[in-house]
Each structure stands twice: as C-alpha cells, then as structure tokens.
Amino acid sequence: MARQGRSGETKMEGELLALTYGAVVARVLKDYERTDEVNAQLDKMGYNIGVRIIDDFLAKNRHGRCKNMQETAEAIQSAFKQYINVQPQVGKWNDAQNSFSLTLDTNPLTSFVELPAELSRLYYCQLFCGIIRGALEMVQLETKVQIVADNLKGSNVTEIRISFVKKLVDALPVGED
Amino acid sequence: MVVYNLYILGKNGQSLFYREWLREQSSNLSRDEEDKLMVGLLFSLSNFAKKMSSSPGTGVFKSFNTSKYKLHYWESPTGIKLVLNTSTDVEPCHDHLSTLYHHIFIQTVVKNPLVPLTEPINSSLFVTKLDAFIKQQTFFQD
C-alpha cells in the first residue's frame, strides 16, 4: 500500500476535522429548534476550545502577550495557518486601529458543505468565532468576534470581524487588596 | 542545591497545585490562606517591579532570595503562575519552569478536559510527570 505524501496527509487530516465538525453541526441542528440557539452552542464549543488551545499556540510559538491589535492580528493569522493550514488575510482596519477583519479565501471547514435555504440564519463557522474569543480572553482581551461574510451564503470568502472591547484586568481572589 | 516546594496559582489567584519535597518550616496557615498570601505577595512584587522600572514595560519580577531560600517566579501569558522555592545556590531557573509548563502542564492539564483550569489540579499523571521532571534536574538532591 503506497504511503500518502505530505500534502496528502495534511489534506486528509483537514478532512477529519471538517467531517467531524459537519457531523456535529448536523447533530446540534437536530437537538435545537432555533438556528440562533445552534449558533450559540457552536460558539460555546469554540469558546471552550479557545481557552485551552491558546496555551498550545503560545507554547509552540514561544509567544508572549500581544501589545496591540496589529500584533494580535498577526498572531491569529499565524494560528490559522498552523491549525487549519490556511492563512487568512488581515485588513479592513477601522480608524481607531482596534478592529479588523480576517478573510479566508478557502475555508477547510466548508469544502463539502452546501447550506440549505431554510438554514440561512446559521453561522456554520461560528466555532471559529468562539475559539478566537475564548483564546483572546485568556490573554486578557475582551473582544467581539462575528462572521460578516459567509462563503456558504453567496460570498466567495469567509470574513470574520474581530473588535476590541476592553482590556481585562488580572483579578485577585476576593478579599485581597 | 535543593528544591523545597512548588506552587501553581491560577489566572485569578486560584490555588491550582502545591507540592513540597523538603520543608522545615510551616507558615502555620491553611493551604488556602498560604496560597492567598503567595498571590498577594506576587501581585505586590509584580506591581513593584512595574512601578520602579525606568522604562515602561521592562520591570518584571523574576526572583528574590532571602538568607535561606530563593523564590523563582514564572507566569504564562495566560496568567498561570509558577513559584519554585529552592536553596539560595540555585541559578535562576526560568527555563525549567517554562519547560514544566509547556511540556507537562499543557500536555496533562490543558489537554485533559476532565481537569478544569480554575480548580485544584486532580490529575495524578500531572503529579507523576512533575515529580519525575523535578527529580531529574541537577539542582535536585535526594
């Protein structure tokens, strides 16, 4: 039996993740009536993943906390490349330089997915939003993360908008000065 | 060269872990009280380092020593705090603490969804690996 080459391996691994995710979305859709509830569940799953995978990312890249949104954007860009093998573009900064978009030309999660019309309110990639939000929260950044362009709904890219909300302060346990 | 004890404290000062290899003096406080004291100490020292440095962002508390022990401190970017107390002749061991975090804590705590990140660690695999790691170090003497 011939061994698959490197790119073949990466592709198949990407499929493992994409197929698993697809099956999970289908299951969650079965369990919840309203699509915004489904979006919330996918976001929560993502959040739980994000608060842990951030440590993996920071450890593997010997990264410290980012000092501004530009560094944060670069780090997220590099994380996408590392974990799903696709490098998004960073752009569309606002005037205050604290909000930007990540644009994915190809989205490995949605390669084989076709969204039926009745699920137009589903944000299929909401998992990514949760992951990013959870990960950033662990380095003391509260952010709002939303999908603003969806390649399953007519756009040819997936665009995720990340906006700074506030810097979280390291809290001491109750009772400390 | 001797290793005395290790504290691991969470992002918000929670007690996550404590282990001692050699301790001759107890603080006469409960585990919880002692951890809170340690958190307060670290918080004060980190603030102190930040305020006293003449260049912004460069003052970072790393270690201190008294006549009898040296306290080494390392904090992950996600706020997990590692404190290792050793004898005073041990060189700064931040590399060891970061290795402990990257290779042991992440692999057995972060990667185990059954262990919450905000409560005392109850993974015996973590303890086994930690113990083995510390005992391997040149500064550990049985």
Added chain:
Amino acid sequence: MESYTLFEYFHNELANWKGFGADKDEHISILEDIGYKVGISLCENMCKDRPRFKEEVDVLRFLCRDFWELCFRRSANSLKTDNAGTYVIQDSEFRTLTALSSGKQFLTDAPKFLAYPCGLLRGALFALTLNAHVTVEVTQIPAAKFKIDILRK
C-alpha cells in the same frame, strides 16, 4: 501536524460536551453515531484510489495501520484474530486517552473518549463493506483493546 492538534482539542470538547443527550449512555451513543458517519466518509475518501482489498484480514490490517495513523497518529500495537470473524486490536497508548492519566484515574470517564473512535472504526469498516460490532475495553489508561465482530449476513 498542527491541524491534528485542533482536532484533538475539538474531540476533547465533544467527549466532555454536556449537550449530547440526557445521560452518559445517550451521550456515548450520540458520539458513536457521529463517529460512524464520519468514519464512512473518511474511509471512502482514503480508499477511493486504492485497489480493492483481497481479504477481510487485509481490511483489518489497513484499519489498524493507515486508518489508525490518520485518526490516532500512530499504528495500533497488535492485531489478533480467531479466524472466525472476531478481531482484537490493541493500542497501548491510545491517542484520546494519553492526556487523561496513566493508570486507573478517570477510568470511568474513558468511555466518553472512546465512543467517537469506536464509531470511526465501525464506519470505516462499513465503507469497506464490512458490517461490524465494535467495542472497546480499558483496564489501565491509556491502553485500549478494541474488539471487532464482523457480522455475517
């Protein structure tokens, strides 16, 4: 490969997710079912350019090497059979269990981390035209013993 890392953290979340089913048994059954569906697609994709397997044991060998490699990042340790349709695959360091413990701790939670893999295996076998019953036994984490019973029509 890092993309496997994301899958690992995702699987961890699924194993521990409280939203699948009302109790532990339902949770395990749902995870197994998800695994089954994915196993079928994954295996079909893997094998579409390969020649057909000559014998049943070749399918099992493929399962515990190539398929295991893709899904669990290693080959299984051993494959045994009674030559009457029952196979036992042993993996001394099963990937979804290695971070949990090395012994008895969390043993009662182990089924949650094995449900999806069992489903994957059952689905893969189905894709290769074998209907099978897949169960797993763990007495000491992270060693897992999978038992595959090929169902004859």
Added chain:
Amino acid sequence: MPVDRFFIVSKSGGLIYSYDNAAACPSVEQTLGFPLPFELDVVDGKIEVVYGEQDGIKTGQVLLNYNEHEVSGTVVRDGSQTGTPVLTLLADKANYPVNLRFGLPKMSSNEKIIMASTFHTVFAFSCQLSPMTGSSGIKAMDCGSFKFFCFQSPTGTKFICQTDTRVTDERAESFLEKCYEIYSDYALKNPFYSLEMPIRADLFDIHLKSSIELVDRPLMRS
C-alpha cells in the same frame, strides 16, 4: 550610576530617607486625531496606556500633558478649579486634534512612602512563607531590567537600594552595610535626630553620596 535609588525604612515601615537618581524615562509627544489608536484607562489614579502600543507610545506609559497643560491624576490643569477630567475630553471628537505627551512620571514622595510600606509588608511575608527555618526577609530581587537589594539591621531598620543589573549581590551588600555605618554615625549619633523620623542631616547626605560613587568605580575598571 548603577545605584538608581536608595531608601531607609524604619522598623515600623515608615520611610525615613530617600535618594532618587533614577533616569527619567524620555517622554513622547504626539498630535493625534480622533479616534485614538490605543486604549487608555485609569490605573492607580493615573491615566495609563493599557493596550495598543504604537509609534513610540508604549503600554504602561502615563499621560503627562494634554495640549501643553499638565495632567495631574485624571484631570488636566487648565485653569479651572478642580481641573477637567481628561478621559471625558478625549471621548469628544470635537476636541481633536489633540497634542498628548506620554512618559513615566518621577516617583512622588507619596508613592515612595507607599512603596516603603509595601516593601516592609512583603519583606515580612517572605519570612513567613519561607520553607526553611531561620530565614531573613528579601535580600535581593531580580526584576528583569533592574535589581533590588535590602539589608536589615539587627534593630529592624531596612536599607534598600535599586540598581542596574550589573551590580552583584556582594557589592550591593557591602554598599548597604556601609550605609548602615553611615546611618549609625551621622543619624543615630546625632543628638538632634529622633528615631523613626525622616533623616535631614547634610553630613549624612554627603557620606551617602560618596558611598554611592564608590559602587561605580570598580565597575568602571572592569
């Protein structure tokens, strides 16, 4: 000069002497349009950059001037009675462009007093948390860009100095012990000096300064 700051803390935690020769951090001035590219928040009563470092304006820097007027705490001294809260002014687009100066302010006397008392407490905790019996409090501290040393006399008075990273533990210890001698000669032996009160004696200052210079010299030879 490797000794940036020197303090004497009485046994009850009061600051009785302070010497501050820490280099001032160069300040950065910029004219900025709305909205600001970084995040400001009130930290310890001052307006600080908490995130969004750019163009020389660094995290941790404090707002010193607003349109050429001094900022004190969270208000700008613009002639009004209590000063105007700066964050309110910065939130209003109509006030832009603004000229802001950031930097690290010199430590105020009050801050030094608080620092002394905090250190005094921390020193006590470090004894309490010692895993070995008979430990002293903190003798030396590594803070990345500087070091901090403390010598406690048998009577409980603490002699503390902040130095650059080149100073060794031995040199710092001998410096602080010398300071203790100076204190004993020119403060304690001075009939007009009351214990636990701030030291105001020229002879003390002179001897202390020359002692600080001595810490320099061996380093220049190496």
